[in-house]
Amino acid sequence: MSADPAVPAPLTGDEHAELLFLRAENALLRTERDILVKAAGWFAADAGVLDRHTEPEPR
Structure with missing residues (x-):
């Protein structure tokens, strides 16, 4: 642990691998x-709820 609490300790190899995995998973989930x-x-446009030319805004 570093002496200054404002400076985080560097990531271990396992933590870095997990961070990369979570970032990739997050990108996939956003795409999905x-x-x-x-x-x-x-489907809403097909049911007549929305205008076919109007796409919903991504969140």
Whole structure:
């Protein structure tokens, strides 16, 4: 642990690997969410709830 509490300790190899994995997983989940938002918009437009030319905004 570092002497200054404001400076975090460097990551271990396992922590760095986990961080890379979580960042990749986060990117995948965001992509999947964007696809599902578009699909929900298409289904809503098909059901007549939304205008077909209006895409829902991603969150």
